[in-house]
Amino acid sequence: MNMINLYSDTQSTPTPAMRQAMAQAQVGDEQAGLDPTVDALCEKVAALLGKSRALFLPSGTMCNAIAILVHCRPGDEIIAHETSHIINYEGGGPAALAGALIRPLTGERGQFAADDVRGAVRPKSRYHPTSRLVCVEQTANLGGGSIWPLARIEEVAQAAREAGLILHMDGARLMNAAVASEVSAAEFAKPFDSVWIDLSKGLGCPIGGVLAGDDAFIEAAWQWKQRLGGAMRQAGIIAAAGVYALDHHVGRLREDHANARLFAELVSVHPSLEIAPDDIDTNIVFLDYRPAKSGTEAVAARALANGLRIGATNASRFRAVTHIDVGEAEVRAAAEIFRDTLDAFV
Secondary structure, eight states: OOOOOOGGGOOOOOOHHHHHHHHHHOOGGGGGGGOOHHHHHHHHHHHHHHHEEEESOOOOOHHHHHHHHOOOOTTTEEEEEEHHHHHHHSSHHHHHHHHHHHEEOOOOGGGHHHHHHHSOOOSSOTSOOOEEEEEESSBTTTTSSSOOOOHHHHHHHHEEEETTTTTEEEEETTTHHHHHOOHHHHHHHHOOOOOEEEESSTTTOOOEEEEEEOHHHHHHHHHHHHHHOOOOOSSSHHHHHHHHHHTTTTHHHHHHHHHHHHHHHTTTTTTTTEEOOOGGSSSSEEEEOOSOOOOOHHHHHHHHTEEEEOOOETTEEEEEEEEOTTHHHHHHHHHHHHHHHHHTOO
C-alpha cells in the first residue's frame, strides 16, 4: 500500500545507497576488535561526540540501560524529566536491571533547570536513596522535539557537578538538535560522562545506537554488553549503515525540520486542532485535538485507512514525525489526508 508514514522517524528505511554500503561492508569478529566497519563507526562517533571511545549496540534503549548499569548501584536515584524516555518507554528498565529509582522533574517542553536539579538532590542520609545520576534527553521527545539550549545544559551540568553527580545524555535525536541549532554534537555532549546517538531514527539506519564515554566507562559498558547478550560478531553489515548515514544523512535533517513546520502550517487551519508552529524546533509535531465526536485513536485509524499513519499519543493529542522517507510532496499529501479525515469527525 502507498502509505505516508508520519508515525515516527523510527519508521525510516535504508536508502538503496545505504543498502549497497551494507552489502559491501568488510566484516570480522566485533568482540575481538576485528570488524573494521564496526571499529570505523565507533571511532567516527567518538570523534563526533568528543569522547575517547564508543560502543556499538543494537538499540538506543540498550544504550540507556547499559549507561545506567555502569553509573548506578541498586538503591541509587536518577534525576530526569517526568516525560523522559527512561521513565516512559523502557519497560521499567532502570528499576528492573539496575535497581535504580528515578526522581521525576517537571518543566516546560521536556526540560528542567539547574535549580530543579539542586532541589532534587537528596541530603546524605541512611534513610534516603543516593542521588547519583542526572539524565538529559536531547531532543526532548515528549517536549515536542524541543532542543535543550547549550547554556541550560551547562547550567544543569554545573549544578550536578556541585552535588557530585554523574551526567548522562540520552542523545537519541542529538543530531537533529545539532543541525537545527548549529551547535556541534561535541559541544552538547561535552559536559556528560556518557552520551549516545541513535542510528535508526532520522539517520535512516535499520538498527543500532552508539554509546560513547571515556576508556573506563566503555570497558565497563562492554562487560554489561556481554552480560546482556554479548557481541554481534560480524556486525559490520549493520554498522556500515551507520557509517554511511553519518557521511550522507546528517545535513539533510534540516529538510525534516522544514517539513515538520510545513505540515504544522498546513493542518493548523483545521478548527479542531491547536498547534503552536513556533514551538517546532526539529522534526516532531504535536497536535492537540478538540474532538466533537471521538478521540484521536478513531481519527488515526480512519487516517490509516486513507493512506496516512499518524500517532495518537493520548485521547487528545496526535504526534507526527518527519523523516528521510517523507519529502515535501508527501507532507503536503499527508496534510490533505489528515484535514479530510478530521472533517469526517466534525
